[in-house]
Amino acid sequence: MVLTDLHKGETAVVVRLAVEHEALKQRLLHLGVKEGKMVRVKAAMPFGGPVMVEVDGQAIGLRRKEASSIEVK
Amino acid sequence: MSYVALFGNPNTGKTSLFNCLTGSYEYVGNWSGVTVEKKVGVLRQHGVPVVDLPGIYSLQPLSRDEGVATDFLLTEPCSAIVNIVDASQLQRNLHLTVQLLEFGRPLIIALNMVDVAEKRGIKIDAVKLSRHLGVPVVPVIARTGKGAKELERAILSAKDGHHSRMFIDYGVEVERAIRRIAEQLPDDVPGDKRWMALQFLEGNERLAAYLRDHFDLSPLLAIRKETEQALGCQAAKHIYETRDRWISETIAAAAIEFKPKPLTLTEKVDAVVTNRYVGLPIFLALMYIVFMLTFNWLGTPLADQLDTFFSGPLTDWLSRLLDWAGASPFIEALVLDGIVAGVGGVLVFVPQIFILFFFISLLEDSGYMARVAMVMDRLMEAIGLNGKAFIPMIIGFGCNVPGVMAARTIEQPKERLLTMLLLPFMSCSARLPVYALFAGTFFIHEQALVVFSLYVLGIVVALGLAKLFSSTVFKNESSLFVIELPPYRVPQALTLWRSTWEKGKGFVRKAGTFIFGGSVAIWLLTYVGPHGVGVPMDDSLLAAIGGLIAPLLAPLGFGAWQAGAALITGFLAKEVVVSTMNIIYHVREANGLEQMIAAHFTPLSALSFMVFVLLYTPCLATVATIRKETGSWKWTLLSIGIALTVAYMISFLVYQVGMMFHFQ
Amino acid sequence: MKGESVMIANIIIGGAIFVYAGWVLVRHVKKSAKGTCAACHLADRCSGSCGPER
Structure with missing residues (x-):
């Protein structure tokens, strides 16, 4: 399952950060998105826009394409 | 001239604190990346120059403003570092703290947003944290200037003094690589050689560019490659994970978690303004x-x-x-x-x-x-x-x-x-x-x-x-x-007026x-x-x-x-x-x-x-x-x-x- | 006598205006051309180098 499969308000644990873009992966790690972390989907923008997720009480906006390369369970 | 430098993650209140310490009215705001340049001021009554830097998550810059902060460490002398730490996001904030401690200059931690942390259900024991990190920890509320006096005292007494003896063991392979790299480094590099070796192993491009001006990097690159083969993964990943474990232990020792109250204001406002349908309208x-x-x-x-x-x-x-x-x-x-x-x-x-x-x-x-x-x-x-x-x-x-x-x-x-x-x-x-x-x-x-x-x-x-x-x-x-x-904040009348007036x-x-x-x-x-x-x-x-x-x-x-x-x-x-x-x-x-x-x-x-x-x-x-x-x-x-x-x-x-x- | 003092007053007022105007104009053009952000609200205190990437 990937992050974008979650519905609004659902929580899951990050299994793998399969993000291709190295800089983006770094940034996500800096923000605390890493293996073993609980993430919660807070909102999704329309027309395939970014999703808003919460990690450690911190809200982060990222694009659907990248969110779909974050595997969760 | 030797500066006291303010480092910290983006949007942790560095500039607010800088304004309190120096009596300046620099531009503040509630998003990441308000400060994109270094700003210089003087510590009130003491004539000590203070520099405010753009927020960074790590010393490896990903954008131009972050480069300004790394460049500062590499090229300017600093007598002390003030690291502003967001208490509500301790885990990721401490990743930067560890890198700054390894840099080896006197360091003072200004623990900000303790109130937000408490709302989120985290209470931090500043004394224990200080003992664990080996540096002074001063709780502050940067927005109101609370704790600024204590911080000032801590800066003046720590300045040009000793630095923390904090030491993280990165394991046999990395430690060997650190020693080998440190031997090759000239004596006049800024910061600790161990710090420099670690940053190089992590793949800090800014630092590599700096070193390349001084000597040939190929032996160092060879060491990195060997180490990564021995580790079976990127050195950066290994170092990150080692630090992360060390930080978790530190937090476990210094923070008490209790049941969090939900962030009602932010949640409620966000439910409306980031709503799928009405957000843009x-x-x-x-x-x-x-x-x-x-x-x-x-x-x-x-x-x-x-x-x-x-x-x-x-x-x-x-x-x-x-x-x-x-x-x-x-x-x-x-x-x-x-x-x-x-x-x-x-x-x-x-x-x-x-x-x-x-x-x-x-x-x-x-x-x-x-x-x-x-x-x-x-x-x-x-x-x-x-x-x-x-x-x-x-x-x-x-x-x-x-x-x-x-x-x-x-x-x-x-x-x-x-x-x-x-x-x-x-x-x-x-x-x-x-x-x-x-x-x-x-x-x-x-x-x-x-x-x-x-x-x-x-x-x-x-x-x-x-x-x-x-x-x-x-x-x-x-x-x-x-x-x-960032969480929403009800803007303070004074801050709002000041920033309107400054513009x-x-x-x-x-x-x-x-x-x-x-x-x-x-x-x-x-x-x-x-x-x-x-x-x-x-x-x-x-x-x-x-x-x-x-x-x-x-x-x-x-x-x-x-x-x-x-x-x-x-x-x-x-x-x-x-x-x-x-x-x-x-x-x-x-x-x-x-x-x-x-x-x-x-x-x-x-x-x-x-x-x-x-x-x-x-x-x-x-x-x-x-x-x-x-x-x-x-x-x-x-x-x-x-x-x-x-x-x-x-x-x-x-x-x-x-x-x-x-x-x- | 009165004519003289009036003339002096005129010269002083006019001179002050033109000298000040010339000075601020030259300063503005110099400052903005340097890119030290003359138009920006941080202008006076901004000690940033505003330099290009090294």
Whole structure:
């Protein structure tokens, strides 16, 4: 399952950060998105826009394409 | 000179703290990336220089502003480091702390946002944390300045003293690599050799570039490769994970978690403003209300009163004073027709400018800014930019110069360049007097709507060109977007007023300096002609200059020399367009100006003129900033060229199409 | 006597205006051309280098 499969308000644990873009992966790690972390989907923008997720009480906006390369369970 | 440097993650309150410590009024806001440059101040009463740096998550920069912080460590001496730590995000904040501790300078931790942490259910024991990290930890509330005195004392006693003996064991392979790299490093490197070796192993590009200037890197690269083979993964990953474990232990020892209360305000507000369906409409509606307030409901009535004062009592009083001093008609004309008309004509718009700045400050301070970036991202992605580019654009509504600078937070070089090139289409506050004057004369009842459309036109043109460029010149470059969304804060009245004043002050100051000078020069140009002095205005030098480009502007509906002259002077600063118009059309009686303008323009040509002023060229200061930030004349000239071309085309369209439909 | 003092007053007022105007104009153009952000609200206190990427 990937992050974008979650519905609004659902929580899951990050299994793998399969993000291709190295800089983006770094940034996500800096923000605390890493293996073993609980993430919660807070909102999704329309027309395939970014999703808003919460990690450690911190809200982060990222694009659907990248969110779909974050595997969760 | 040896600095005390402020380091910390983005949006943790470094600049707020800097302002408390140094008594400065630097620009603060509630989003990541407010500070994009280093700012220098002096610790009150102690003469110790303090430097505020852009926020970073790690010493490996991913964007231009982050590079500023890393460069500082590599090139400037610092006597102590103050690390501002967001208590509510301890885990990720401490990743930076560890790297700073390894750097090996005296370090003081300012533990900020303890209140937010407690709301989130985390209580931190500063004493235990201090013992674990081996450095002083001072709890502060940067927004109110609480704890600043204690922090100051801690800085003064730690400065130039010992640094922490904190040591993380990275395992056999990495430790061996650290030793081998450290042996190769020259003795005069900044910071601890162990720090440098670790940063190199992590793949810090900035540091590698720095070392490459001093010696050949190939032996070090070989060590890194060997180590990574032995580890079976990237050294950076291994180091990150080791640190992360160490940090978890530290937090376990120093923080107590209890049941968190939900962040009700942020959750509730976010449920509305980032809603799938109403998020974007809400943003547009808010913007529209801002414009109504600025132009219709509040700003214009105030401006009218100011105008009545300038053209009535002030002019009378000055003219009596000049009579009493026995001033000659020349001096009297200079003061009343030149300075009062030119400077006063711009100053009357102070109410509108301050109202607009107030709302920009409110946007910046509340935490909504980052949400706007997220809401806009889908649209921005479609045109080859990302949502973060929208933040410089909003700042650009105040002034294009800090807007261009703010583009530094955009990670991708292509997106950053594009944002800088198109930023001049954002209608800055200097253009506002032009709209207020013309829309106030020709579109009295639709003033807010007309001005709002102009702002939107600026955005639409910028986005349209972005699409054009990203599908031609910058094809095949990837785009990325990730943004932190800070908790909302109820803005404090004092902070809000201060940041409004700091922005508006520049405008008032400019009226007293540059616009004053410009008005005198322009008036002189209207007074002196090629064939003598004291000539009728149509035979003046200004008329001759304006007349040169007037024929070019005729197809746009304003082919008189007056418009040409005003536009030329506007390149120096756009407010001067209004000053020039005021001086040219000046009649010493109330409402004279609007009647004069009504005689020279039609509503259609006024609209076309406003569109032209919106788009035609960035002012001198913006041009210079684009030049500095892009480091290229080619892009800078392109930016000017595009602006002139687009302005001409769109104004032409507006006027000619309007004429076709007999709209006057 | 009165004519002289009036003339002196004129010269002083006019001179002050022109000298000040010239000074601020030159300063503004120099400052903006340097790109030290003359138009920006941080102008006075901004000690940033505003330099291009090294």
